[in-house]
Amino acid sequence: MFNTTSIRADFPILQRKVNGKPLVYLDNAATSQKPQVVIDAIVEYYSNYNANIHRGVHALSQEATDKYEEARQKIQQHFNITKAHEVIFTSGTTHAINMVANGFASLLRKGDEVIVSALEHHSNIVPWQMLCEKTGAKLLVIPMTQEGTLDMKAYAEMLSDKTKLVFVNHISNALGTINPIETIISKAHQVDAAVLIDGAQACSHIKPDLQALNVDFYVTSAHKMCGPTGVGMLYGKEEWLKKLPPYQGGGEMIAEVTFEKTTYADLPHKFEAGTPNICGGIAFGVAIDYLNHIGFKAIEAHEHELLTYATKELLKIPGTRIYGTGKEKTSVISFNLENIHSYDVGTILDKLGIAVRTGHHCAQPIMNYFNIPGTVRASFAFYNTKEEVDVLISGIKKAKQMLS
Numbered sequence: 001m002f003n004t005t006s007i008r009a010d011f012p013i014l015q016r017k018v019n020g021k022p023l024v025y026l027d028n029a030a031t032s033q034k035p036q037v038v039i040d041a042i043v044e045y046y047s048n049y050n051a052n053i054h055r056g057v058h059a060l061s062q063e064a065t066d067k068y069e070e071a072r073q074k075i076q077q078h079f080n081i082t083k084a085h086e087v088i089f090t091s092g093t094t095h096a097i098n099m100v101a102n103g104f105a106s107l108l109r110k111g112d113e114v115i116v117s118a119l120e121h122h123s124n125i126v127p128w129q130m131l132c133e134k135t136g137a138k139l140l141v142i143p144m145t146q147e148g149t150l151d152m153k154a155y156a157e158m159l160s161d162k163t164k165l166v167f168v169n170h171i172s173n174a175l176g177t178i179n180p181i182e183t184i185i186s187k188a189h190q191v192d193a194a195v196l197i198d199g200a201q202a203c204s205h206i207k208p209d210l211q212a213l214n215v216d217f218y219v220t221s222a223h224k225m226c227g228p229t230g231v232g233m234l235y236g237k238e239e240w241l242k243k244l245p246p247y248q249g250g251g252e253m254i255a256e257v258t259f260e261k262t263t264y265a266d267l268p269h270k271f272e273a274g275t276p277n278i279c280g281g282i283a284f285g286v287a288i289d290y291l292n293h294i295g296f297k298a299i300e301a302h303e304h305e306l307l308t309y310a311t312k313e314l315l316k317i318p319g320t321r322i323y324g325t326g327k328e329k330t331s332v333i334s335f336n337l338e339n340i341h342s343y344d345v346g347t348i349l350d351k352l353g354i355a356v357r358t359g360h361h362c363a364q365p366i367m368n369y370f371n372i373p374g375t376v377r378a379s380f381a382f383y384n385t386k387e388e389v390d391v392l393i394s395g396i397k398k399a400k401q402m403l404s
């Protein structure tokens with residue numbers, strides 16, 4: 001039995017009030033809240049064993065290094081990654097995508113093609129546009145449908161021996177659509193193209209098996225999976241990480257430095273120049289343990305129930321339109337009330353203590369497709385409840401009354 005009462009007790013922030021009302025936090029697609037164990041891990045690091053890692057002979061440095069490398073192993077196991085050195089710590093998804101895009105600048109030429117999807121977050125669009133400007137490669141876009149899913153027939157027709165790289169998100173942050181990444185990956189591999197999957201929106205909902213997916217790169221952020229901000233993961237197959245040049249020069253990423261020539265360190269250090277977010281990496285590991293302790297099967301089932309219930313109740317309100325109606329969907333509802341601006345709805349919900357996101361959700365091409373400036377987005381996590389859905393629905397009814 002899924003016990004939201006005891007789960008909610010793990011999250012101190014969920015006990016607080018906003019504008020005099022109990023907080024109803026439904027902005028989980030932007031960032032998740034943090035359980036006490038993660039907060040404790042951060043305090044514990046700075047209180048007890050703060051030290052720089054990898055270089056020190058002293059006890060604190062050893063302790064910090066061990067915990068940091070343990071976190072890397074936890075991430076490796078969680079995602080079923082073959083080798084721990086294929087896990088590169090980054091500052092987040094955006095950083096990880098930029099690292100790969102930057103690396104491919106030396107591998108692409110004019111006439112090569114790279115493929116993105118119409119459902120992407122800006123951070124999985126802009127770095128590739130910059131790459132194409134630098135190299136003369138051409139950016140093709142997999143079109144989307146009215147349901148907010150990808151047109152897979154068009155994708156199949158786009159692939160050719162010119163295709164070098166495909167980058168698509170696992171789950172759309174704006175609509176909640178789960179993309180058929182197994183097919184996307186296997187089809188790209190048929191033409192020897194590499195694939196990067198942006199998993200920022202997926203990893204709080206599902207547990208991807210990266211060996212089974214046979215994906216070349218997979219990136220995610222800790223802060224959307226109950227971990228802290230400022231830390232994330234770049235997974236790359238060893239062969240690719242060896243091929244790509246380092247992203248930043250500095251300490252930790254070298255084997256030997258002279259003014260004539262520098263040789264780079266082995267993986268993962270080649271991509272980890274400078275002092276990293278040590279405490280963030282350690283807390284990322286703790287967050288992964290926490291999520292596994294709850295269990296992804298239970299998380300998926302509970303979130304699916306919330307999604308189904310909220311969708312049903314929302315559609316009872318006349319004039320509501322939901323964007324993103326594909327069959328494969330996670331617990332994100334993007335919607336508008338007829339003739340009412342999303343920002344106004346969000347403002348009224350905030351007065352009632354309900355946190356939702358409004359606007360374009362860093363995915364303007366999707367909004368352009370639907371010819372709207374933005375949506376109201378309610379995104380649910382495993383610690384949300386049916387009672388909170390009821391509060392949301394009555395808040396929306398109130399907003400509608402006040403605004404129409």
Ligand SMILES: *Cc1c(COP(=O)(O)O)cnc(C)c1O
Nearest residue numbers: 092093094121169173200201221
């Ligand atoms: C949140 C998000 C990003 C950006 O992640 P950052 O943590 O801000 O770097 C990229 N893609 C998707 C699908 C996201 O949901």
